[in-house]
Amino acid sequence: MFFGPPICPACGQIPQPFMMMGMMLPPGPMCLMCGSLLPAKQKAAAGAQGVKAKPKASTPPPTPPPPEPQPEYMFDTPWYWTKATDQIFIEITDSDMMKHFQQVMNDTCNSATLGHGRDQQLRGKSYKHLIVDKVERVQCPRLWNMYCAHRGNKVHNRPSTNLHVETDSKWMHSSELKTSVGEKYLWHGTKPDLVASIVEGGFDERYANLEGLYGAGVYFAEMCSKSDQYCTPDEKGRFVLILARVCLGLQYTTSEQRSGERMAPSGFDSLLGQQDKTKYREFVVYDGNQAYPEWIVWYRRK
Numbered sequence: 001m002f003f004g005p006p007i008c009p010a011c012g013q014i015p016q017p018f019m020m021m022g023m024m025l026p027p028g029p030m031c032l033m034c035g036s037l038l039p040a041k042q043k044a045a046a047g048a049q050g051v052k053a054k055p056k057a058s059t060p061p062p063t064p065p066p067p068e069p070q071p072e073y074m075f076d077t078p079w080y081w082t083k084a085t086d087q088i089f090i091e092i093t094d095s096d097m098m099k100h101f102q103q104v105m106n107d108t109c110n111s112a113t114l115g116h117g118r119d120q121q122l123r124g125k126s127y128k129h130l131i132v133d134k135v136e137r138v139q140c141p142r143l144w145n146m147y148c149a150h151r152g153n154k155v156h157n158r159p160s161t162n163l164h165v166e167t168d169s170k171w172m173h174s175s176e177l178k179t180s181v182g183e184k185y186l187w188h189g190t191k192p193d194l195v196a197s198i199v200e201g202g203f204d205e206r207y208a209n210l211e212g213l214y215g216a217g218v219y220f221a222e223m224c225s226k227s228d229q230y231c232t233p234d235e236k237g238r239f240v241l242i243l244a245r246v247c248l249g250l251q252y253t254t255s256e257q258r259s260g261e262r263m264a265p266s267g268f269d270s271l272l273g274q275q276d277k278t279k280y281r282e283f284v285v286y287d288g289n290q291a292y293p294e295w296i297v298w299y300r301r302k
Contacts, residue, residue, distance in 0.1 A: 071141045071142055071145065072141065073141050073144060073145065074145045074148070074149075075144065075145060075148035075149070075152075077139070077144065078175055078176055079176065080175070081137070081139055082137075082139065085139065087139065088138060088139060088140050088199065089136045089137075089138065089199070089296070090136060090137040090138075090139055091134065091135070091136050092135040092136065092137060097135070098132060098135060100171055101132050101135050101243075101295075101297060102131070102132045103169075104167060104169060104172075104224075104243075105130050105132060105224050105297070105299065107166065107167075107169070108166045108167055108187070108222060108223045108224045108225070109129075109130055109223065109224050109225045109228075110223060110225045111128045111129065111225070113225050113226075114127055114128060114130075114225055114228065114301075115127060117226070117229045119229040119230055125301070127301040127302055128302065129301070129302040130224060130225070130228060130239075130299050130300075130301060130302075131299055131300045131301075131302050132297060132298075132299050133238055133298045133299055133300055134238075134297075134298040135295060135296070135297050135298070136295070136296040136298075137294060137295060137296075138199050138292075138293050138294055138295070138296060140199060140200075143199070143202050143292060143293070144292060146202065146289050147202075147245070147247075147289060147290075147291070147292040149289075150247070150287070150289040150290060151178065151181055151183065151247045151290075160179075160180060160181050160182035160248065160249050160250055160269075161182055161248065161249075161250055161251040161272075162179055162182060163182075163251070163272075165184050165185075165186065165222040166222040166223055167184065167185045167186060167187070167222055167243075168184075172185050177245070178247070181247050181248075181249055182247065182248035182249050182250070182251070182269075182270075183245055183246065183247050183248070184222075184245075184246055184248060184283075185243055185244070185245060185246075185294075186220035186221060186222060186243075186244060186246045186283055187220060187221050187222070187223070187224045187226070187227035187241050187242070187243060187244075188203075188218070188219070188220050188221075188227060188241065188242040188243075188244055188291075188293070189221075189226075189227035189228055189229065189230030189231045189241055189242075190230065190231065190240060190241075190242060191231070191232050191240075192232070192233070192234035192238070192239075192240050193234075195240055195242075195296060198242065198293050199293055199296075202288050202289065202291075202292075202293070203218045203244075203285075203288035203291045203293070204218075204288050205217055205218050205262075205285075205286055205287060205288045210259070210260055210262070211259050211260070212259065213257055213258070213259065213273065213282070214254075214257070214258045214259075214261070214271055214273045214282065214284045215258045215259060215260060215261030215262060215284070215286070216261070216262045216286070217261075217262075217264075217271070217284035217285055217286040218284065218285050218286075218288055218290075218291060219282055219283070219284055220244065220246055220282070220283040220284070220285075220291070221280055221281070221282060221283065222280075222281060222283070223280055223281075224241055225280075226280040226282070227241050228241070228301075237300065238298045238299065238300055239298070239299055239300070239301065240296060240297065240298050240299070241297045241299065242293045242295065242296060242297070243294065243295035243297055244291045244292060244293050244294060244295075245291065245292040245294050246270075246283065246285060246290060246291045247269070247285075247290045247291070248269065248270045248272075248283060248285070248290075249268075249269025249270055249290075250267070250268050250269050250270075251268060251269070251270050251271065251272045251283075252264055252265045252268035252270070252271050252272070253271075253272045253273075253274075254271065254272070254273055255273070255274060255275055255276065258271070258273075261286075262286060263286050264284075264285075264286050269285070269290070270283060270284060270285045270286075270290065271283070271284040271285075271286075272284075
């Protein structure tokens, strides 16, 4: 290792050599410039005589703890789910699948009502189409286990209401929906910043508005144009809908308002509300475990 000449800690000068008995000697233990004691050895200062000091080794940042492992699946997963992965969000890249989701949106969209309705969050902008931009599948073992346990234990003891919904399609039926418990795919509109919390903790009826038309439940629709009313854009101008598996079980049908209620009527698992034939049908569950947020559909308004 190279050491340069000592530098005086008091005056900052490099002491000059001096003559003794006709011989040129290096600087001694005392600075002849200011009289201060010099260190025995000192590394060359940066820039002194063109010598660069060796940089100090930086302390490496602490290693972050490994992510907590996902729990094991306790129930069979759909055949099309990706196997042996720790990813929760699986982006769909297959072009045929993307076309399918666009077709489902087209089939469940009443363009005449887009931008209107009592629940419309953004008003004043006209649009006629909802265009799929990105689709993600949610594979969350904890939520799936909770949903399947609820689907199998709570609802199966009663007969279900097996009604047709507009999201029914050949592909939907190939998704192994449990018709015996009234399992359907239904839309849920939300805000982009709430997607992560829904995927992490599921649908939570405790945050529902008690003054809602049918009480404090989790609301779904068969028509994406209805769910679109609740949506607001992200920083990229995209909106988001969740296409969820919903276990409807035995449904209570009503055209009456039920504000203030926190449970389905006694003996029923969910509620189907429609004020009149000109309005959208709304599907309400009062237990968030009756729904699984399987598909996250990002889209644009045109």
